[in-house]
Amino acid sequence: MSPALASLLALVAAIVISFTSRLNVGLVAIPMAWAVGIYAGSTPDVVLGGFPSSLFVTLAGVTLLFSLSEANGTVALFAHRLVAVARGSAKLVPPILFLIAGGVATVGPGAIASVALVAPMAMAIGRRAGVPPFLTALMVANGANAGNLSPLSAVGVIANTRMASVGLGGHEWKVFAANFLAHVFVTAVAYAVMVRALSSARVLPADRTDTRLSRPQWLTVGIVSLWVGAVTVAGAPIGLAAFAAAALLVMCRAADETAAIRGMPWTAILMVCGVTMLVTAAERAGGMQLFTALLSRLATPATLNGVIAFVTGVISTCSSTSGVVLPTFLPMAPGLVQQVGGGDPLAVALSINVGSSLVDVSPLSTLGALCVAAVMDPETGRGLFRTLLIWGLSMSLAGALMCQLFASAFAGL
DSSP: OOOHHHHHHHHHHHHHHHHHOOSSSHHHHHHHHHHHHHHHOOOHHHHTTTSSSHHHHHHHHHHHHHHHHHTTTHHHHHHHHHTTTTBGGGGHHHHHHHHHHHHHHHTTTTHHHHHHHHHHHHHHHHHHOOOOOHHHHHHHHHHHHHTTTOTSHHHHHHHHHHHHHTTTOHHHHHHHHHHHHHHHHHHHHHHHHHGGGGTTBBOOOGGGGGGOOOHHHHHHHHHHHHHHHHHHHHOOOOOHHHHHHHHHHTTSSSSSSSHHTSSHHHHHHHHHHHHHHHHHHHHHHHHHHHHHHHHHHTOOOOTHHHHHHHHHHHHTTOOOOIIHHHHHGGGGGGHHHHTTTOOOOHHHHHHHHHHHHHGGSSSTTTHHHHHHHHHHHHHHHHHHHHHHHHHHHHHHHHHHHHHHHHHHHTTOO
């Protein structure tokens, strides 16, 4: 058995374990990554190099910061104020969360920063309003992703730059619109299906709670605002800046770090980082390339848009859209058209954008991971991990179908 096939089978086994067992799949994924690395001839140091240290710092830093904010009551207070915008109706909370996340992502920081900023607060709001964590996660992640390919966004710049490098420049707003409409559509369908469960849920009226801020809460608001500004305006690293903000909160005696650290979702962090380590081992062993090669044989000029959306969607489910999929596949668009003997390169590029983005709510991707990490209850977080993984995988099919039906027509507008 080749290392590529062995690594692909190991990844499939980890996914099956996450579906069928209460065992934390991250705990299993780390030794599986070691076994894959050994089988592929890698040293332990190389395997350890696959640990997602950047993702770990991001998850730990953001969750620590908001755990401190939760501990001193700031999150609960602002959750109460924000749900008041919904005028007592839980049905309005999910669209509001979608718009907030989408607005933040569109103006520059992109989806990852948007979800990191919004998800912890959104989960607190959703919990208070009786909105299921799954629906809350969909609203935040899809809202952020809807604005992720804005010409102002860092990810939009990556996509448009890579397209321009192969002669597909000048379509910035078409790139944004295709991705935006796809996310609005799938989110609207999910909302229409699940909103009935909110028919009897009510949000507590704003006048039942004292919404005045104490000194520690004012300090928390100020420091978190500085963090938001540093991330969105100055481009500071999300996780490192979050640790700096958390340390400043503790030094100002605005929150108790002991309770906050104890309340962090370590189960979810282990789950996400362990599986990401296994994915990296599979990529190095050639497992993802093998999967791509197997699926690409199915493409014809008539089915290229759908097939490439499906392939990039499946890969993006457990990989980085902006760091791996878009930079790798977008320059291939003209060559793929030539290889299969026909098609529209712009339609193929739009299919890559949409197909790889729709699945990013998967907990194996950063957006889904941030949403899972924002859930403080371990059992709820484990259930959300599984549900988001199923949704993310299903979006590879939904994205393929949408791109097959509409990508060429949209590219021709």
